[in-house]
Amino acid sequence: MTDTKRFFTDCLLTWNRLHNSRSMPWKGEKNPYKIWLSEIILQQTRVEQGWPYYERFITNYPVVEKLAAAPEEEVFRLWQGLGYYARCKNMLAAAREIAGKHKGAFPNTYEGITSLKGVGAYTAAAIASFAFNLPHAVLDGNVYRVLARFFGIDTPTDTTAGKKLFTQLAQEVLAKDQPATYNQAIMDFGAVVCKPQQPLCTACPLASRCEAHQKGLTDLVPVKSKKLVIKKRFFHYLLLEQQDHVYIRKRTEKDIWQNLHEFILLETPAPANDTDLLQSPACRRLLGKHRYRIVGSTAEIKQQLTHQTIHARFIRLSVGAAFPAPDGFQPVATTQLKKYAFPKIIVDYLQR
Ligand code: SF4
Incomplete structure (x- = not known):
């Protein structure tokens, strides 16, 4: 790892240890079922919106077998208001697969986790690292933003080349000896310091080596190639x-x-x-x-x-x-x- 990359990783871990007070009900959770549930609920959903849903699902279905046995209509009613209902359908299918084919044991390898319905690369990395401490870097909107700004990358994040570049970089700067802590740290850092609008650059421990901050590009990266058509x-x-x-x-x-x-x-x-x-x-x-x-x-x-x-x-x-x-x-x-x-x-x- 280069000196700049090591600085980046060390700074994030130090910031996490000394200054990260962001709390969420699933933070520090080691139970793969609960982590999976929180990650599925949070796909395309803000934390504040997903939080009460997570608590409702955990109360109603404390273990995967309970969720797997629940009538579809009941689960959809509990999901009501969260949107992206395909997520709910996939979640139920995955719960039934875990309860049936895997006899209630959550898959404990990255490949096993990605084979579940509705689980993509980000969710698999989150479950693999948080529940099983496997060295897989998460790559969500917060991580794209922090990496793009600090390393000054203007390759569009929604292109094949961009996805490949960011995936490699994210994996390279991951603290392999503590993937769960590091993954949570970079996502929290993106949410509370390197925010989409008005990032807290003057208080940022990465500022001295941040490309975007040094060159006044914080509003210009990350870049997306396609404009969202509504x-x-x-x-x-x-x-x-x-x-x-x-x-x-x-x-x-x-x-x-x-x-x-x-x-x-x-x-x-x-x-x-x-x-x-x-x-x-x-x-x-x-x-x-x-x-x-x-x-x-x-x-x-x-x-x-x-x-x-x-x-x-x-x-x-x-x-x-x-x-x-x-x-x-x-x-x-x-x-x-x-x-x-x-x-x-x-x-x-x-x-x-
Ligand atoms: S200096 Fe600003 S843009 Fe750079 S990482 Fe810190 S908060 Fe983000």
């Missing part, structure tokens, strides 16, 4: 009310919110008012010649996802007892809706 989608949910029931279905398409429930959805390419919507061919096909009454409709409710903005409206329609069930939908008593897992935007609407 798509707008316009959802109109029809709550077809028949006496005290409403129609819902489970989303099965390869789209957002797979496996969650929803009301009848009409998606339009642009905003639409009630009149436009009720006269659209899709709505006329659904309602046919049956009589209905508009009970009420909401203004637009927005939900921001990583790649999409959802603009949703809810329209309540009352129909008579003779109205036939729409294809693929089931009538559910309104008092029983809380038993089903819905996307956050519907949960927010129902809570209002």
Whole structure:
């Protein structure tokens, strides 16, 4: 290791020992099940948001066998609001594999861990190092940022070349004799000192040799080659009310919110008012010649996802007892809706 790389590693370990007071419920945890659970919950999720979910999951499923035996609907309901529901589905599949094929014993090699559904390179390195003290460097957004700034690297992090370069560098500067401590240290350092905005350079122990700080490049690295394109989608949910029931279905398409429930959805390419919507061919096909009454409709409710903005409206329609069930939908008593897992935007609407 070069002198600069050794300085980097030693500084981070010293900072961690003397100044790192960042606390998280799973910090220092050695149980691979709990570490895995926390890492799956934290993928694409802020620590403050994931924290209560982690505690709820650990309380409900203290061991992997409990999670593996839980009904899918119950687990999805507990996950409700976290987004990225494929994570939840993969998590349950992995729990069932550990409880079944591995008889409850968590895989204890890097290869074994990566073979689990939903576990990528970052999560595998985190579990391998935190639970089994194996020398695998984690590489998440915080680590990319600290490495890019300190070593002054402007290779885009989202390219094959960038991923390879950062993976090699991260592995090189890892303190191989204490991988768990080092991995936690660099992630915490990125979260509290070398932050995305306004890093604390004047108080930073790495400042004297930090390329980005020395050259005034802290706002320019790390670099990404692709700009995130955010798509707008316009959802109109029809709550077809028949006496005290409403129609819902489970989303099965390869789209957002797979496996969650929803009301009848009409998606339009642009905003639409009630009149436009009720006269659209899709709505006329659904309602046919049956009589209905508009009970009420909401203004637009927005939900921001990583790649999409959802603009949703809810329209309540009352129909008579003779109205036939729409294809693929089931009538559910309104008092029983809380038993089903819905996307956050519907949960927010129902809570209002
Ligand atoms: S000096 Fe600033 S940019 Fe460099 S590592 Fe420290 S906090 Fe990050």
